[in-house]
Amino acid sequence: MSSSGSGAAPDAIVVGSGPNGLAAAVTLARAGLAVHVIEGAATPGGGCRTEELTLPGFRHDVCSAVHPLAGASPFFAGTDLASRGVRLLTPKVAFAQPLDGGRAAALAGSVDETAGSLGRDGGAYRRLLGPLVRDVPLTLPALLAPLFRSVPSHPVAMARFGLEGLLPASVLSRRFRGEEARALLAGAAAHTMLPLGAPLTGAYGLLFLMTGHAFGWPVVEGGSARIIEALTGELESLGGRVETGRWVRRLDDLPPARAVLLDVTPRQLIDLAAGRLAGPHRRALERFRYGPGVCKVDWALSGPVPWQAPACREAGTVHVGGAFADVARSESEVAAGRHPERPFCLVAQPGVVDASRAPAGQHTLWGYCHVPSGSGVDMSERIEAQIERFAPGFRDLILARSVRTAAQMEQHNPNYVGGDIGGGAGTLRQTLLRPTPRWNPYRTALPGVYLCSSSTPPGGGVHGMCGEWAARTVLADLGARRSV
Numbered sequence: 001m002s003s004s005g006s007g008a009a010p011d012a013i014v015v016g017s018g019p020n021g022l023a024a025a026v027t028l029a030r031a032g033l034a035v036h037v038i039e040g041a042a043t044p045g046g047g048c049r050t051e052e053l054t055l056p057g058f059r060h061d062v063c064s065a066v067h068p069l070a071g072a073s074p075f076f077a078g079t080d081l082a083s084r085g086v087r088l089l090t091p092k093v094a095f096a097q098p099l100d101g102g103r104a105a106a107l108a109g110s111v112d113e114t115a116g117s118l119g120r121d122g123g124a125y126r127r128l129l130g131p132l133v134r135d136v137p138l139t140l141p142a143l144l145a146p147l148f149r150s151v152p153s154h155p156v157a158m159a160r161f162g163l164e165g166l167l168p169a170s171v172l173s174r175r176f177r178g179e180e181a182r183a184l185l186a187g188a189a190a191h192t193m194l195p196l197g198a199p200l201t202g203a204y205g206l207l208f209l210m211t212g213h214a215f216g217w218p219v220v221e222g223g224s225a226r227i228i229e230a231l232t233g234e235l236e237s238l239g240g241r242v243e244t245g246r247w248v249r250r251l252d253d254l255p256p257a258r259a260v261l262l263d264v265t266p267r268q269l270i271d272l273a274a275g276r277l278a279g280p281h282r283r284a285l286e287r288f289r290y291g292p293g294v295c296k297v298d299w300a301l302s303g304p305v306p307w308q309a310p311a312c313r314e315a316g317t318v319h320v321g322g323a324f325a326d327v328a329r330s331e332s333e334v335a336a337g338r339h340p341e342r343p344f345c346l347v348a349q350p351g352v353v354d355a356s357r358a359p360a361g362q363h364t365l366w367g368y369c370h371v372p373s374g375s376g377v378d379m380s381e382r383i384e385a386q387i388e389r390f391a392p393g394f395r396d397l398i399l400a401r402s403v404r405t406a407a408q409m410e411q412h413n414p415n416y417v418g419g420d421i422g423g424g425a426g427t428l429r430q431t432l433l434r435p436t437p438r439w440n441p442y443r444t445a446l447p448g449v450y451l452c453s454s455s456t457p458p459g460g461g462v463h464g465m466c467g468e469w470a471a472r473t474v475l476a477d478l479g480a481r482r483s484v
Ligand SMILES: Cc1cc2nc3c(=O)[nH]c(=O)nc-3n(C[C@H](O)[C@H](O)[C@H](O)COP(=O)(O)OP(=O)(O)OC[C@H]3O[C@@H](n4cnc5c(N)ncnc54)[C@H](O)[C@@H]3O)c2cc1C
Pocket: 015, 016, 017, 018, 019, 020, 021, 022, 038, 039, 040, 041, 044, 045, 046, 047, 048, 062, 063, 064, 065, 066, 067, 068, 246, 247, 248, 249, 263, 264, 268, 294, 296, 368, 413, 414, 415, 416, 421, 422, 423, 452, 453, 454, 455, 459, 460, 461, 462, 463, 466
């Protein structure tokens, strides 16, 4: 990793080395531009870092842990991650959701296999998910594109997804009668951090189910940081530089460049512009809304989590919270500004497929729950109580834990405003017109300055597509590409 500020003037500066910043940098470098990435933190990677947060030998994914799109997004599909040492390990069960009484819902393998485990809801699940999963190669590229490019080349497939997804998860769940299928949908939809009656929660829920069937939900052997090592390796092989430990306070402090790409959210853009942004664009950026925060906990465990339900023991991800109504209640409480007593928790256990994360026989466990924006409340006891509810004896395995409240998440990474890990609320408006209503949302009102973070389309997650689309815009503006 370079740390010097010397060298010839770059064509492009990228502020921030999250997956989107690096995807933008790599895309520009592949087009022959000299690229300089400036990262404030001591290590690159933003939401894709791995550290020994608890005890020596226990490697925890600080933020992202599960990567359904690592091989599937067009950016990563065009990046030979494997040759740069990234090995995706796919658990047999993509995700499971324990229910009281030792039962669990589980998404594993094909639609038919999962439908077969859902009893009387098997037929309804097959009818709903079968066509959507078949259409993934047609719909996913459009779903990972900005609105101005997602005018579908496959209108029938997109219409099918859109019509089903328009329904909030609470309405979509009425297709099912049993607790298992309804819980599966609730856990997937709750990733949005929205109440389950909100528009688009159905679409997000379906999308997560679709990716589970189409790609599985893999973890990266050794930790998510390997993705970043691969991207920085590729960038440096193309002549790009990554400088760490340098926080950019004002755009005016940056050296001259033909383009500046910011892997930051709208609020930071306003600060960095230091008065240079005015008028309607600034007001639109000020209207940008952030979602709730998360309280993140990492554990070092002396053994695997003793889930009562066997499916949970084979799952890379476990959605912990109970039945649909329990999950819905938890998300509604957060939206109302309260800390749920029994929170819905997202838990990942990389050890089911990756023995390298902890000393022999021991495990890391990763988890978070949603909390009101900016919360300083440590939710670890409530999260542990939820896990214990479905895995009696869990607490006895805890060797050490590391906790980050929502407020501390923002201190860790300024892009997590109030602890929001999605780069902005996933409301209907901000899903369609992200971050502001502009034909090309990557351009800002400042000439030569672009946004490339997850606050732009297609939004949160490690897929690199915000960065790739922003870089394509830059290349079009510089005349290096005919169009975006
Ligand atoms: C707890 C948690 C769990 C998650 N789980 C998953 C998951 O399992 N799967 C998944 O796909 N996604 C997950 N995510 C989301 C994913 O991490 C983000 O969507 C993704 O990292 C966004 O990438 P980005 O490049 O837009 O921004 P970031 O990754 O946030 O990177 C932004 C970078 O810019 C730097 N920066 C900001 N301002 C400045 C400045 N002024 N000067 C210099 N540098 C600056 C920051 O330090 C940071 O490194 C999770 C996130 C969190 C926090």
